[in-house]
Amino acid sequence: MLLHYLDLSWRSFKRTPLVSFLMVLAIAIGIGVTMTSLSVYHMMSADPIPHKSSQLYNVQLQTMDEGHTWWTGDDIPMQLTYQDAVNLHNAPTPDKKVAMMRTGFSVYLDSDKVKPFTGEARMTTPDFFSMFDVPFIYGGVWSVQQEQSAAPVLVISKELNDKLFAGENSIGKLVYLDDDSYQIVGVIDDWPLNLKYYDLNNGAFDKIADLFLPFSLIKAKELTSWGNSNGWKHENINTYADRLQSEIVWIQFWAQLDTPEQKTAYGDYLTSYIEEQKKRGRFTREKPEYSLRDVNQWMEYNNVVSEDNKILVSLSFMFLAVCLANILGLLLAKFLRRAPEVGVRRALGASKRQVFLQHLVEVAMLGFIGGLLGIVLAQIGLLGVRQSYEYYKNIATMDLAMLLSAPVIAITTCIIAGLYPAWLVCKTNPAIYLKSQ
Structure with a gap:
């Protein structure tokens, strides 16, 4: 049945190539912008040494x-x-x-x-x-x-x-x-x-x-x-x-410090070191203070991922939402124009569920194609980031997780955008269109 729905979706694309192209382009642009900012954010916030980050501690003394x-x-x-x-x-x-x-x-x-x-x-x-x-x-x-x-x-x-x-x-x-x-x-x-x-x-x-x-x-x-x-x-x-x-x-x-016990023992040593230095006229505060932060805590402490980066990711998702709003309007026009055809299919025995799933498969296919094109646009965007900001050259890339995420995000968001148009068209009353025929 899925193959049949895919075939119907492809036939629908060929019947309305301009509208289908506009929807794919809108998805691709939204995904391209989103994945560009999201990939940079992902690489900036990623654990740089995951197998060891909880064992390496930066030492600070008050x-x-x-x-x-x-x-x-x-x-x-x-x-x-x-x-x-x-x-x-x-x-x-x-x-x-x-x-x-x-x-x-x-x-x-x-x-x-x-x-x-x-x-x-x-x-x-x-x-x-x-x-x-x-x-x-x-x-x-x-x-x-x-x-x-x-x-x-x-x-x-x-x-x-x-x-x-x-x-x-x-x-x-x-x-x-x-x-x-x-x-x-x-x-x-x-x-x-x-x-x-x-x-x-x-x-x-x-x-x-x-x-x-x-x-x-x-x-x-x-x-x-x-x-x-x-x-x-x-x-x-x-x-x-x-x-x-x-x-x-x-x-x-x-x-x-490979174990929690080593961290505790080293903390005790730092406390005794501060007390020793106090006897020599340094570290005059009453309460000894030190800090041990592992790699990820140290990154967060230094605001490696700034609020600007987080805001940029949020704005990119908002831009994607605007693109999907435009897709929603095009889907409504396209699906409602197909109402007579759906009415005939319903009269021949197709259930509402089958009609609904067929249209969701169509929007998912739109999302998949748009997601692939969006990856290409994201790569162009990341290339621009690397050329504009030399210090971002190691992080302005898409790893495997981001490459797989792009079509998933595109398909998911397109399905969400297509839920209402698909639900609306599956409620078509067959009798109305049979009389009109």
Whole structure:
């Protein structure tokens, strides 16, 4: 019976090609606009590391004196001071933790084949690569001993390796950063991230760094931060050592806590750490405050998906509703024009249910065709987003879920729009049209 209804629907399309085309086009435009905004929203809000997001925690400490406030909802700075980051990293717990900072260098080789350029770098501790599942194609991360000795080593991205060494295995080769040479110990593979969730302070959708170096080089080379640095009180900072011992927050810190028991134990440790620092004249608040947020909580805390994005999705669905209102009018005109034919079918034995289902199959078929065309329009829209906003290039895409959702949304909304016209035409009184014949 379904095949028969599909055949009747196709015959109906061919009898009224202009009206059918207009309805398909309206559906396609509505779906195209909706899926463009919905796909961006979906990729922005998606869990970036689903198998591990509940085990990775961003660490925040309340370092300000009583009476001082921050712009965060809970008044806790989003980053740590250098001294706190170093102290927590040197602590015996947990097993995996990472301190890091964003900076950059002038990059060049001892060759005239590649012009010098500016490259973004991430100063980090070795656990960064295992905690955030960074893939390698050559070599690996530097050793703990190299971290402790501030060895001049680095890990580079595949993109940078292609640019400097034409994609060859570059382990052991030298790269010059500013005035110093560094030996390559690893090359990471393409790292498919929708957003830079491990550093939301410096552009959630920015490109990942091409250079990764030991965190200990910050002090050894007196490196400046290319990220956010914030202070809450006046301090006389005359030397780099003063900056390292200051209350300026500029270091990101993450800890891997695999079980609720580990999280509780680490929370207890942070409380004792704050109490210890209070005895040394820091952290003067009466109640120790810290925060441990997992990946998804950290994304929500940083408003990765802003209200503007949510409003845009709502507006796109409203536009789809307007398109469906136009389709409703066309369906009413088309179905009611077919009333004499339906009256004859009813007189020959067709039930109201059969007539109703036939017309619903027809509008579902309209939705399916419009949904497929809408995917094409959505891809064009997403291409425009990628070209207009470079930092959206990794999220302005449609994954499998969105590709399957487009025809489902189109069919569902078309069926909703077609319920009233189909119900109206199935109530046709056969006697009226038989007399007119």
